[in-house]
Amino acid sequence: MTDDLPRIGRTRLPDTVASLLEDKILQGDWHPGRRLPSEPDLGLQLGVSRSVVRDAMKTLATRGLVEVRQGVGTVVAQPSSDAYTDAILVLLRRSKLTVGQVLEAREVIETGLAGFAASRRTGDDCGRMRNCFEDYRRAVDATDWALAQRKHTEFHLSILTAVQAPALEILLLPMQSIVLAAPLPPILDDKALWEVPLHEKILSAIERADAEAAREAVIEHFAFRHSPLYADALAQLSRYESGDNNTRAEGGLQPKLYDGR
Template sequence: MAPSQPPIPAAPSARTAGPPPERPPRLPDVVAERLQNDLLAQGLRPGDRLPTEPQLVERYGVSRTVIREAGRILEQRGLVDIRPGRGMTVSKPDGSAIVRHYSLMLGMNATTFQQLVETRLIIEIEVTALAAARRTGEDLAELRASLGRVERHMSDYQVCLEEDVRFHEIVTRAGGNPFFSWFMDPVNTCLRESYKDAGSYLASLPQTLAEHGAILEAIAAGDADAAREASRAHLNRVASQQDELVPEREFRSPRP
């Protein structure tokens, strides 16, 4: 008689099956979190050097490989810079990591041109008013230089589109709050990618240039109300011409 075999357990049903167990965090992720917390707790400033690789190996009791991978994680977060021969230094916070992540989020969420324009209408108009109150001489010089470059390259689609977006980024920065730039820069990046028809864009360029000039004039005069209205007029006009400027308006199909 063959020996009895243990019964095969039944497959868990949908009712009884629980969530899969959480995967424990990887060691480099754990070390990266500890290193980040130590960096913040010690009040290190941009440009300050972190301990050397051998010192970090001794401090955290892990291998060089783990320290290097933890460093790369922090570099991707925009917290440190890694250069051969110099080790890790604290990076200057500029929001670039936020811009990268937010741009990816916008793309994955199937953003439409109309949604981007709505975002600008809500935020950028008030930021432009703030720019009129807070702009510096350097801001004004950059805005004038941007307009001048467009005037010299009216038939160059790429140059004009680049300066168009740059003009708005300078205005946003002149608002004096870095969070505005960190939020709006990826929106402007998606807008830049949405323009498909160079001919229609260049045909509307004289009007864009005039509207940008009105925005600059109001900012230079320190007139917040005029800056707000000039920005609103410009953005409303862009929204009204979206079918001409972006024939494929929904450059990514929106999710249902």
């Protein structure tokens, strides 16, 4: 099998090989699911040692571009935001940002998103958001806080989808999955602290295509940031942990705590 790869000198670093193979993937020459040549074959084609190829593959795996499948070998991975998400997580964990500061950023983002969603949403978007909200409401009514956490995330991310900006969705989806994480309500079983009516107020404004009302509803929702009830929790440093593959598939991340908002 020939892949029209140029030979490179032995003195070149593994990141040169990684860059070359990355270009093949990003340009679409190697499609998701395609099995890559073996390390010896790639080394022979490129004129480098097997160890150089192995290091390059590790780099590509870290970037989420390839994965090793049992009994198959190394294949081109499906597009994923995992590497992007992990980079944001590392930055947050190394920062001195508090939970309150992360929530402030989320308020700024979601206030704008709600206004655009109200102006651009389709009938299908409204149906999707309504279903997500009803799932969230039922989970809170059932005091199933783990389910409420997931359904809350789905509701807020459905607003991002309703903005009808695919590029923005790619950029913000991993970030939103992270900033949706924050401390649990001070009184977990107090359903009022989960603010179901305020979520419905946001949804209703978007359904009516009232951009200003949608933005105001989001600001009202985030007024809890100024409540003494949350002062201690919001003063904590933000700490997030990435989950395993199953966790990512269900909603992205494993925060230390979650506020259910």
